[in-house]
Amino acid sequence: TIQPLQEKGILLHVRSFLSPNQQGTWVGGTLDRVAQPIIIIKENQALVELTTRDLSFINERNLSRIFHEVAEAGLEIHLMQTSAVTFSMVVDHKPERITHLEKTLSQEFIYEEKTSLRLITVRHATPAMLERFRAEHAIWFEQTSDVTTKLLVLASEE
Numbered sequence: 001t002i003q004p005l006q007e008k009g010i011l012l013h014v015r016s017f018l019s020p021n022q023q024g025t026w027v028g029g030t031l032d033r034v035a036q037p038i039i040i041i042k043e044n045q046a047l048v049e050l051t052t053r054d055l056s057f058i059n060e061r062n063l064s065r066i067f068h069e070v071a072e073a074g075l076e077i078h079l080m081q082t083s084a085v086t087f088s089m090v091v092d093h094k095p096e097r098i099t100h101l102e103k104t105l106s107q108e109f110i111y112e113e114k115t116s117l118r119l120i121t122v123r124h125a126t127p128a129m130l131e132r133f134r135a136e137h138a139i140w141f142e143q144t145s146d147v148t149t150k151l152l153v154l155a156s157e158e
Contacts, residue, residue: 002027035147038123042078043155045117046093047140048101050109051086058087062108069104073097078119079143079150090119090141090152114140118155123148 005012005027015024050066052058066087070077075097079090091098093115102111117140120133124147137153144150 035124037125037129040121042092042119042121044093045078045090045115045119045152045155046098047088047090047114047117047152048098049086049088049112049114050105051112053108053110055085057084058082062087065108066105069101072104073101075101079141079152081141081143088141090117093117116155118153120151120153121148122151125149 002012012027013024014027016022052062056062063082066089070089070091075091075094077089077091081088087109098113102113105111120137122129122133130149133151133153137151139151139153141152142149
């Protein structure tokens with residue numbers, strides 16, 4: 001039922017049978033019509049920064065090697081950023097898996113790791129909401145696209 005509506009861009013308003021007076025949820029349509037802020041918080045994150053040892057560029061060969069080792073370690077990248085000689089990524093802090101990653105990648109890259117981090121992802125944030133997050137946290141990374149902002153912050157901060 002939902003897929004044909006989605007294909008035509010038709011909104012579906014779903015409400016509870018048990019609580020029909022509640023607001024309900026809109027499904028489908030376009031993001032312009034339904035733009036409620038959504039906040040996802042991932043605790044226990046680690047920032048891994050890899051810098052080439054010979055100051056060569058982070059190129060496709062380097063990225064292929066990094067992605068292969070991340071997959072072998074059984075990790076998922078939640079946020080990534082690259083510069084000329086450094087690749088940074090945020091992953092779940094799973095010590096046994098990160099240890100594997102460090103062992104395999106520190107042979108080719110300078111490996112640095114920061115733990116005790118929280119990743120806050122906000123879709124359809126209002127400017128006031130983002131300002132509040134920025135005021136409440138020391139931001140390590142911030143990445144913004146058209147409708148999503150990701151903030152990497154220290155987990156101990158409230």
